[in-house]
Amino acid sequence: xxxxxxxxxxxxxxxxxxxxxxxxxxxxxxxxxxxxxxxxxxxxxxxxxxxxxxxxxxxxxxxxxxxxxxxxxxxxxxxxxxxxxxxxxxxxxxxxxxxxxxxxxxxxxxxxxxxxxxxxxxxxxxxxxxxxxxxxxxxxxxxxxxxxxxxxxxxxxxxxxxxxxxxxxxxxxxxxxxxxxxxxxxxxxxxxxxxxxxxxxxxxxxxxxxxxxxxxxxxxxxxxxxxxxxxxxxxxxxxxxxxxxxxxxxxxxxxxxxxxxxxxxxxxxxxxxxxxxxxxxxxxxxxxxxxxxxxxxxxxxxxxxxxxxxxxxxxxxxxxxxxxxxxxxxxxxxxxxxxxxxxxxxxxxxxxxxxxxxxxxxxxxxxxxxxxxxxxxxxxxxxxxxxxxxxxxxxxxxxxxxxxxxxxxxxxxxxxxxxxxxxxxxxxxxxxxxxxxxxxxxxxxxxxxxxxxxxxxxxxxxxxxxxxxxxxxxxxxxxxxxxxxxxxxxxxxxxxxxxxxx
Ligand code: NDP
Numbered sequence: 136x137x138x139x140x141x142x143x144x145x146x147x148x149x150x151x152x153x154x155x156x157x158x159x160x161x162x163x164x165x166x167x168x169x170x171x172x173x174x175x176x177x178x179x180x181x182x183x184x185x186x187x188x189x190x191x192x193x194x195x196x197x198x199x200x201x202x203x204x205x206x207x208x209x210x211x212x213x214x215x216x217x218x219x220x221x222x223x224x225x226x227x228x229x230x231x232x233x234x235x236x237x238x239x240x241x242x243x244x245x246x247x248x249x250x251x252x253x254x255x256x257x258x259x260x261x262x263x264x265x266x267x268x269x270x271x272x273x274x275x276x277x278x279x280x281x282x283x284x285x286x287x288x289x290x291x292x293x294x295x296x297x298x299x300x301x302x303x304x305x306x307x308x309x310x311x312x313x314x315x316x317x318x319x320x321x322x323x324x325x326x327x328x329x330x331x332x333x334x335x336x337x338x339x340x341x342x343x344x345x346x347x348x349x350x351x352x353x354x355x356x357x358x359x360x361x362x363x364x365x366x367x368x369x370x371x372x373x374x375x376x377x378x379x380x381x382x383x384x385x386x387x388x389x390x391x392x393x394x395x396x397x398x399x400x401x402x403x404x405x406x407x408x409x410x411x412x413x414x415x416x417x418x419x420x421x422x423x424x425x426x427x428x429x430x431x432x433x434x435x436x437x438x439x440x441x442x443x444x445x446x447x448x449x450x451x452x453x454x455x456x457x458x459x460x461x462x463x464x465x466x467x468x469x470x471x472x473x474x475x476x477x478x479x480x481x482x483x484x485x486x487x488x489x490x491x492x493x494x495x496x497x498x499x500x501x502x503x504x505x506x507x508x509x510x511x512x513x514x515x516x517x518x519x520x521x522x523x524x525x526x527x528x529x530x531x532x533x534x535x536x537x538x539x540x541x542x543x544x545x546x547x548x549x550x551x552x553x554x555x556x557x558x559x560x561x562x563x564x565x566x567x568x569x570x571x572x573x574x575x576x577x578x579x580x581x582x583x584x585x586x587x588x589x590x591x592x593x594x595x596x597x598x599x600x601x602x603x604x605x606x607x608x609x610x611x612x613x614x615x616x617x618x619x620x621x622x623x624x625x626x627x628x629x630x631x632x633x634x635x636x637x
Pocket of ligand 1: 296297298299300323324325326327354355356357359360361364375376377378380381383384398399400401431432530531532
């Protein structure tokens, strides 16, 4: 049983036609349109230009010109920070429009997206604060004859490629930091959810970002993304998406040795000991697994439970999962919205079938939900999952929770570390030693202790192993978009290498 919130027919909806932004001009594109059908309501909601290789090349040329000769990299940091602060205010002013676009294009619950937009405003302000704190180092300790100065310079043209699961939030984890450093950019949002990124383009123009500094090219990864990751005039690629395309990005970028920053998949464990505050954990388990319909790199999709509490925990998680409201993303009470595409729903179904064939049991859910429009899935719990099963090792990216068990702390750590991913993890225990042991031994970029999926711009985010490369957010986030240059200065007379001394 699941609490259903049937989507209401979109009576007054209009299809929104978007253009892409190249060198300060809004362009309709030369080719056909990409059409986005709302995953919740099954109706056309947005049309975008299908950007071509040539469009991407023009955008890269505009970004190159803006970097090599334009005002943005040459402004003072305080001037750039003021633009970012203005952008943050304008995002806040258009929050409802942005939230609607992400809700209707991605199928995300509107109340959740409102939180994401508010979080983005905070990140843009944080990036502005870092802009003014970006600095190098000086070494006045190298003897009377030498002064060393280490400069931080903007790296140049950055390609930013984003996925569909957090369209506005993820571009906000990259773009303001690249801009704070003085970089120029070409942005490609997912072809499924480009709307809010294009509105961001309008906002940035209004905030005072000069032409060519932010270019937004819509289109597919195969056409537009491929050139953005390989073009010799791009200096860095910042990518969020699947591990497979992340590897392809790195291969493409290697041909011209671009810097690459990758935020990729996760299969994140929550490890639970018998002395944990189980009331708090049960809520976090349901939140961690079903937030954003599980279409979340940080989803807590593996529960690793001590065997003494496993059956009780599964029963309680299943009981709470029954109360999760699934359905219309535009209803403010909805907690789980639609699945991004019919193909993706099929992929999730394939994982469930495979898990059952391998001996796992469905403790709750497992079914698709038919509202007569869109595609939805019930929150699902799989028990009797063993570490070798695909559903325990691969990113399902749906509302599917896999339950595994352990007897000793060492075994819990071994199971947690036994897969290729290492994005995040959670540990639940009232014992400080237990939490710290797990925190130090689990190979993941973030370990939550007695909480899950908390975040703030001050704390770095990124993965170990095949979950990625580099970190976003945190106080070094702007430095990621810089090159380091050493100025080695000689003071006074120099000792020659070969010239005879006078
Ligand atoms: P992808 O990795 O395919 O897409 C992410 C972005 O990369 C999109 O903008 C996509 O463009 C672009 N892209 C695709 N191919 C290329 C390419 N050859 N060169 C450059 N850019 C490219 O993720 P999907 O959206 O297809 O999702 C598939 C799976 O990826 C999910 O099921 C999930 O497992 C995982 N995923 C993980 C995310 C995370 O946050 N870690 C986020 C999203 C997905 P376009 O799609 O428009 O063609």
